[in-house]
């Protein structure tokens with residue numbers, strides 16, 4: 001691993017660690033494992049037999065145990081890049097045995113203190129031993145208050161009783177059966193969702209249901225520890241994994257979760273097999289001892305290499321993953337050239353518009369009328385002209401005659417529009433209008449009104465208000481493209497975003513909707529429609545305020561979940577069957593103009609499967625702004641977020 005790389009923080013390449021026993025010769029331990037192909041070791045830092053209560057009184061509970069070896073045996077960069085500290089696994093901070101409890105607390109603190117001194121990037125904390133973990137969490141929480149940048153990986157076995165979930169009894173796990181997610185959840189609640197507390201999942205030979213597994217991808221999982229006895233044996237005697245394990249590993253890779261191989265070799269490898277081992281004799285390659293876990297590592301690397309490469313657009317968007325952005329305010333603010341440029345690269349979006357305009361033109365003008373009638377088409381919010389171009393292409397394709405008005409309120413974009421019209425020789429067909437569509441006095445009425453004023457949540461960039469202003473100059477039988485749009489929402493686990501919002505330490509950030517390329521998230525239930533707007537809308541009672549109450553059900557077999565907020569999307573009907581949108585189940589393929597929106601919750605809500613999660617959402621408006629308010633009302637009531645638009649609003 002190159003110097004300075006963070007263990008567990010890679011997004012585009014793969015590192016694999018190995019769990020080792022205590023070894024008082026750390027340089028040797030490291031070189032054996034690094035030469036063996038591993039990138040880091042997860043290794044105890046202190047002698048496992050050390051117990052403070054057994055020490056001479058001189059050492060008891062004070063200072064650092066003498067068993068920690070020396071910090072000088074490795075360079076600072078070796079410590080930080082290649083070693084994850086494994087906290088003594090015997091510790092039991094919630095034991096009935098007071099001496100053990102006290103010893104455990106002393107050792108935990110000593111070991112973490114030593115690991116901090118070495119600038120390790122992470123320490124692996126042992127799994128809580130019993131049903132209760134309060135004292136363990138209390139001590140770790142104390143440590144977290146003063147910790148440097150180190151992550152604490154709480155080791156959690158990836159298990160959950162399937163039978164109970166299937167019987168719908170997941171709230172009442174019988175004695176001895178635990179959903180390990182509950183252990184994690186209890187622990188992190190006690191530690192107030194601290195951002196340096198994360199998870200190392202122990203992957204066992206049997207796996208819980210897909211829904212149960214899915215929950216973990218919204219949690220802060222940094223490492224997955226795969227045991228040699230979870231491997232199967234292929235026809236040639238080599239280790240391999242079940243199809244479900246393989247899919248899980250691929251998902252770990254996709255989520256930048258480090259893999260750690262643990263255990264002793266359980267495969268008796270056939271000799272003479274040249275596939276993976278060149279010059280293989282008795283575990284030696286040309287005289288160098290071959291690492292006993294090398295075949296397991298090779299298999300992990302093979303799974304990584306056989307993954308499909310990320311598509312170019314995905315690679316480009318890597319830096320946006322789980323990064324909170326403020327939504328655009330294209331009405332109140334003027335977009336910048338680079339924002340227009342990004343839009344304009346999204347050819348899929350304009351192809352959909354072109355298809356919609358073509359269909360509308362064909363419906364409006366018959367073949368017989370085509371040479372006689374001219375359709376008046378107005379692009380409202382024309383930006384730098386891509387929808388003008390798409391409309392003209394539709395006219396050419398269908399053989400219909402077009403007169404275009406390009407209405408744009410951003411004077412800077414209008415400059416580009418003028419240049420474009422001149423360059424393309426569109427002067428006779430296109431009239432540029434530098435004006436807000438809500439106050440333009442149009443010289444004639446339009447047959448077709450084309451706009452793209454949509455936000456990630458459909459109406460959140462105020463398309464309804466703008467188009468209300470524009471429909472005055474649409475003929476009674478005229479067509480609006482889009483003809484309607486609907487927002488969608490679903491509950492998500494996303495501890496990363498929750499912690500990023502929390503880091504601002506103010507209410508405003510918890511009451512703001514963000515645009516985010518969601519990645520480390522667990523989508524907890526199918527999305528549901530929220531608000532729909534239709535254009536044109538001539539009803540006299542119409543208004544753009546909306547209210548919706550939604551109930552989501554967490555699948556029975558997923559177990560309990562934590563809801564950090566809600567992911568929002570939209571789907572727009574441009575014309576008839578031509579649609580465009582980002583709702584995951586119907587998303588327009590390869591379109592990248594919109595990331596989802598995220599509505600956070602001030603306090604994450606735990607939900608049991610089978611019990612409803614109720615969300616209420618309002619679209620409110622005043623004379624100068626539009627805003628959303630939201631709250632959860634079941635299983636427990638949250639505060640109403642963003643009352644009066646006090647934190648987040650969109651200017652009219």
Ligand SMILES: C[S@@+](CC[C@H](N)C(=O)[O-])C[C@H]1O[C@@H](n2cnc3c(N)ncnc32)[C@H](O)[C@@H]1O
Pocket residue numbers: 330331334335340343344380381382383384385386387407408409410413435436437438452453454466
């Ligand atoms: C999301 S951009 C789309 C631009 C362009 N149609 C495209 O697809 O690349 C919306 C455009 O509408 C303009 N706009 C927003 N509200 C407007 C209004 N009330 N009147 C005129 N233009 C408006 C913005 O300045 C911006 O250029």
